[in-house]
Amino acid sequence: MENRFGLKDLFLFLLVCGLIVLVLLQMKQYDRQWQVVQQVRNQVGDQTSDLARIRRMLEQGAISGPNLATTRQSNLDVDKRVRRIHSAADFAPGDDVVDVLLAPPDKLTPLINTDLYSMQIQGYVLDTLIDRDPVTLGWVPRLATDWKISPDGLTIDFNLRQGVTFSDGQPLTADDVVYTIQLTQDEKIEAPAKRVYLSKLKSCEKTGDYSVRFVFKEPYYMAFEVVGGTQVMSKKFYSRYTPQQFNESTGLLIGSGPYRMADPTDWKPEPGRPIELVRNERYWGEPGGPNRLTWRIIALPAARMTALRNGEIDMFYHPAPDQFDVVKNDPELSKRYNTFAIDTLDGGYYYIGWNEKRHGKPTYFADVRVRRAMTMLIDRQRVIRDIIRGYATIATGPFNPLSPQSDPSVKPLPYDPEQAQKLLAEAGFTRKNNALFGPDGKQFTFEFMYPSTSDTSKRVATFIVDAMAQAGIVVRPAPTEWTVLLQRQKERDLDALFAGWGGGAVEDDPQQIFSSSAIAGVGDNYVQYSNPKVDAAIEAARSTVDEAKRMEIWHEIHRMLHEDQPYTFMLTDKELDAVDKRFKGVEPTKFGIVTLKNEWYVPRSMQKYHD
Amino acid sequence: MLTYILRRLLLMIPTLLGITALVFFVMAMSPGGIGGAALAAAGGNVRGAEAARIRAYYEKRYHINRPLIVQYGRWLNEISPIGWREDDEGNFTTFGFKSPSLGESMERHRPVGDLIAESLPITLLLNFITIPIIYAIGVWTGIRAARHRGGAFDSIFGFTQLAAWSMPTVWLGVMLITFLASNQYLHLFPAAGLTEMNASQMQFLPAHVAGHWSRGWLADVCWHLIMPVICLSFGASAFLTKLVRGSVLENLGADYARTARAKGVAENVVLYRHVFRNSLIALITVAAAILPSLLAGSVIIETIFSIPGMGQLGVEGARFQDREVILAVTLIGGIITLVSMLLRDIFYVLADPRVSYD
Numbered sequence: 001m002e003n004r005f006g007l008k009d010l011f012l013f014l015l016v017c018g019l020i021v022l023v024l025l026q027m028k029q030y031d032r033q034w035q036v037v038q039q040v041r042n043q044v045g046d047q048t049s050d051l052a053r054i055r056r057m058l059e060q061g062a063i064s065g066p067n068l069a070t071t072r073q074s075n076l077d078v079d080k081r082v083r084r085i086h087s088a089a090d091f092a093p094g095d096d097v098v099d100v101l102l103a104p105p106d107k108l109t110p111l112i113n114t115d116l117y118s119m120q121i122q123g124y125v126l127d128t129l130i131d132r133d134p135v136t137l138g139w140v141p142r143l144a145t146d147w148k149i150s151p152d153g154l155t156i157d158f159n160l161r162q163g164v165t166f167s168d169g170q171p172l173t174a175d176d177v178v179y180t181i182q183l184t185q186d187e188k189i190e191a192p193a194k195r196v197y198l199s200k201l202k203s204c205e206k207t208g209d210y211s212v213r214f215v216f217k218e219p220y221y222m223a224f225e226v227v228g229g230t231q232v233m234s235k236k237f238y239s240r241y242t243p244q245q246f247n248e249s250t251g252l253l254i255g256s257g258p259y260r261m262a263d264p265t266d267w268k269p270e271p272g273r274p275i276e277l278v279r280n281e282r283y284w285g286e287p288g289g290p291n292r293l294t295w296r297i298i299a300l301p302a303a304r305m306t307a308l309r310n311g312e313i314d315m316f317y318h319p320a321p322d323q324f325d326v327v328k329n330d331p332e333l334s335k336r337y338n339t340f341a342i343d344t345l346d347g348g349y350y351y352i353g354w355n356e357k358r359h360g361k362p363t364y365f366a367d368v369r370v371r372r373a374m375t376m377l378i379d380r381q382r383v384i385r386d387i388i389r390g391y392a393t394i395a396t397g398p399f400n401p402l403s404p405q406s407d408p409s410v411k412p413l414p415y416d417p418e419q420a421q422k423l424l425a426e427a428g429f430t431r432k433n434n435a436l437f438g439p440d441g442k443q444f445t446f447e448f449m450y451p452s453t454s455d456t457s458k459r460v461a462t463f464i465v466d467a468m469a470q471a472g473i474v475v476r477p478a479p480t481e482w483t484v485l486l487q488r489q490k491e492r493d494l495d496a497l498f499a500g501w502g503g504g505a506v507e508d509d510p511q512q513i514f515s516s517s518a519i520a521g522v523g524d525n526y527v528q529y530s531n532p533k534v535d536a537a538i539e540a541a542r543s544t545v546d547e548a549k550r551m552e553i554w555h556e557i558h559r560m561l562h563e564d565q566p567y568t569f570m571l572t573d574k575e576l577d578a579v580d581k582r583f584k585g586v587e588p589t590k591f592g593i594v595t596l597k598n599e600w601y602v603p604r605s606m607q608k609y610h611d
Numbered sequence: 612m613l614t615y616i617l618r619r620l621l622l623m624i625p626t627l628l629g630i631t632a633l634v635f636f637v638m639a640m641s642p643g644g645i646g647g648a649a650l651a652a653a654g655g656n657v658r659g660a661e662a663a664r665i666r667a668y669y670e671k672r673y674h675i676n677r678p679l680i681v682q683y684g685r686w687l688n689e690i691s692p693i694g695w696r697e698d699d700e701g702n703f704t705t706f707g708f709k710s711p712s713l714g715e716s717m718e719r720h721r722p723v724g725d726l727i728a729e730s731l732p733i734t735l736l737l738n739f740i741t742i743p744i745i746y747a748i749g750v751w752t753g754i755r756a757a758r759h760r761g762g763a764f765d766s767i768f769g770f771t772q773l774a775a776w777s778m779p780t781v782w783l784g785v786m787l788i789t790f791l792a793s794n795q796y797l798h799l800f801p802a803a804g805l806t807e808m809n810a811s812q813m814q815f816l817p818a819h820v821a822g823h824w825s826r827g828w829l830a831d832v833c834w835h836l837i838m839p840v841i842c843l844s845f846g847a848s849a850f851l852t853k854l855v856r857g858s859v860l861e862n863l864g865a866d867y868a869r870t871a872r873a874k875g876v877a878e879n880v881v882l883y884r885h886v887f888r889n890s891l892i893a894l895i896t897v898a899a900a901i902l903p904s905l906l907a908g909s910v911i912i913e914t915i916f917s918i919p920g921m922g923q924l925g926v927e928g929a930r931f932q933d934r935e936v937i938l939a940v941t942l943i944g945g946i947i948t949l950v951s952m953l954l955r956d957i958f959y960v961l962a963d964p965r966v967s968y969d
Binding site for chain 1: 641642643647648661662663664665668669672699719720721722725729730733784785788789792793794795798801802803804805806815828829835914915916917918919920930932
């Protein structure tokens with residue numbers, strides 16, 4: 001019994017544990033100091049090189065060449081909106097914008113990032129050659145001052161702006177543009193999603209220090225958008241890393257945009273640590289209003305609401321419709337927050353896909369009259385009112401209503417059960433004892449598949465079951481787990497599916513969804529819709545480089561798809577936002593508001609965060 | 612004793628092989644297969660032939676198109692410190708010592724080792740704070756309730772703890788956030804996260820700076836951890852109380868306790884020296900089960916309070932059928948469980964002189 005574990009031993013054990021904890025804490029603290037020291041060192045390095053440059057200029061006699069103030073003056077052709085908003089009398093730079101994300105992005109390194117959040121953040125740091133005006137959707141210059149497209153659409157020349165520097169002070173030249181394209185095309189870089197867009201690009205070469213030329217293999221309607229939208233990366237910065245290091249990195253982010261990472265090499269998705277961008281003082285256009293853009297990560301919807309109530313976050317992007325209504329109607333919250341419900345180009349569409357062929361046999365939905373009848377049996381306006389609380393519009397086709405692709409003359413099919421019954425009778429359906437029987441004498445019943453995780457889908461399914469029951473059609477709702485759903489989609493083994501396609505592009509390519517070439521194999525035409533006229537029109541549009549002509553063809557496709565109803569196009573969501581009222585200059589655009597925080601400002605007296 | 616421990620440690624290897632193989636093959640045969648959902652999401656809005664090209668790239672990169680047994684074998688090779696090295700194309704080259712790795716996540720495209728390194732410390736931190744609290748509450752209230760059996764303390768605590776045990780953690784978490792972290796009611800605690808926004812500029816310890824008190828980084832983290840820890844310890848401490856109470860009561864009525872009292876030993880000595888020591892066996896038995904269950908149970912807490920740890924990593928991995936992540940989480944979970952079982956058996960020896968493995 002000598003080696004009994006007594007009270008004294010326990011105390012000793014606890015003491016050792018305590019010591020270990022203290023040592024660990026000490027190490028952690030040292031680590032934190034190390035990070036701060038590193039940041040300071042980077043800043044000092046930056047400032048030293050700045051000083052050296054200034055001294056050199058002074059020694060040369062006079063300050064000539066691209067100096068910051070004159071550069072900004074000469075770049076009046078960009079950031080026109082920002083300049084207009086910032087010319088208000090109460091404009092003052094300063095304050096932070098604290099936004100909220102559901103989950104931290106996995107990576108902020110360009111090319112290899114995959115989620116939407118990282119793209120939103122990168123948009124403030126990286127610059128593109130050209131950009132779309134968020135209101136007119138026309139192309140406006142950014143890093144490129146002007147451009148020329150050859151008549152056959154194969155060659156595109158860009159002239160780059162002079163005097164632009166990355167946030168580390170290195171000049172941005174044609175070499176950086178060429179390097180960006182080369183890096184994207186490098187098979188060793190894990191960027192297949194970015195690479196597919198460049199598959200039709202033949203070459204990219206510099207034709208001068210500030211001019212580049214892109215040559216395409218074949219006419220491609222997206223060509224200008226694809227190369228013009230290239231986010232230019234710094235050759236000097238990124239070429240320091242091997243492809244392996246680049247692929248494994250999480251936060252190598254440096255650019256020439258209005259904001260920058262405080263340390264462009266260090267970001268890691270650390271749990272609980274917000275993401276922070278600071279104003280890029282070397283930015284060549286109109287500087288952003290807020291000092292800092294911050295994103296906090298809060299996963300739980302109730303916690304996000306609490307944080308909004310406490311003022312811990314300044315805005316709430318994409319709340320659920322019911323939360324949005326709370327912010328809008330709560331007397332205290334509505335006093336503090338502006339609410340926006342905006343139709344944007346980012347809104348994709350929800351639809352019900354009607355499979356025309358299952359197990360090798362045509363289904364009832366192969367008949368266009370049946371598909372039209374299905375659409376007329378569904379009161380989409382009520383779906384929007386009751387399920388989405390009115391924050392959506394009826395979709396009429398695969399194109400976003402704000403896009404020039406969409407034909408504004410197409411009006412949604414009306415909710416008209418009587419007309420639907422007539423169409424069904426025409427197609428050979430008969431109604432007996434409140435049940436509908438098909439031309440083959442079998443009762444009309446189908447399976448309605450939808451993703452099981454989505455609450456909205458569940459409610460839509462209930463609604464569809466009711467609507468169809470009134471017409472004598474029996475619907476079996478089938479909530480399906482995502483992987484199983486994809487598998488069934490691939491095997492074309494389904495009757496009807498409620499799902500959504502994402503938006504975001506000004507011009508969308510319907511080939512993969514509605515062309516009959518996408519029925520076989522891996523295509524996404526899983527409803528097996530086939531119309532030779534649509535096929536031909538899509539082919540024609542894709543190789544038409546002239547924008548006006550192409551839009552006419554898209555309009556025609558829109559009308560044909562509306563006639564054929566391969567899908568019942570259900571609705572397009574609005575972007576919902578709540579933004580603290582202290583921010584001025586928050587102007588809704590066709591791209592929403594979250595990508596334009598650099599335009600916002602807070603009048604001096606209302607600023608909340610100070611350095 | 613040492614040989615026993617060594618034998619147990621070696622026995623872990625086949626056990627872990629069995630666990631991971633089971634998890635791997637069940638996942639591979641489920642709908643969607645390996646990487647099903649992760650690869651379907653790859654490329655975002657890209658569709659059709661282009662999406663297929665992206666998929667093909669990843670399938671090649673992660674060797675998904677190889678036979679299942681080969682994939683499992685490759686994973687074993689990857690985690691083992693002795694094995695074949697690979698070239699860029701993924702072909703085996705030389706055999707020998709190499710640095711073991713947990714592979715790369717198909718969904719996040721990051722090394723799994725990094726993901727674990729980010730999330731494991733949080734989960735461990737939560738658990739290492741929670742477990743002593745659970746035990747302290749459980750043992751103290753358990754003994755007290757047993758001593759004054761049927762008294763006011765016993766009945767009131769018995770009732771409230773039963774209620775606590777039946778309360779779903781999700782509900783409790785949301786209630787805590789809405790009532791204790793909101794301006795509307797009491798704003799005592801933060802609603803989410805692990806630190807304040809300006810935590811990186813804080814001092815380490817509380818300090819008096821520029822005329823006002825700053826809470827400092829350490830206190831800030833503790834402050835953020837209070838609500839998650841409450842949520843985690845609520846149910847488990849109720850369970851432990853009941854257990855301690857039951858086992859102390861049983862021993863209090865045992866013959867040896869009566870004998871001790873008859874000898875004239877003071878009641879406190881009977882309780883803490885004799886009875887409590889004998890009740891420890893039950894406590895040690897559950898301890899081995901509590902740690903793994905806390906690891907799994909923290910996923911709810913992690914989601915509610917936005918502190919993504921191991922639990923969330925595992926759930927995400929399962930959702931996307933992310934081969935490397937699931938296998939790594941299984942492996943680590945397995946090791947923790949097996950080690951805590953081994954510790955339990957060692958503690959038996961310490962607590963009960965009758966137990967011996969020699």
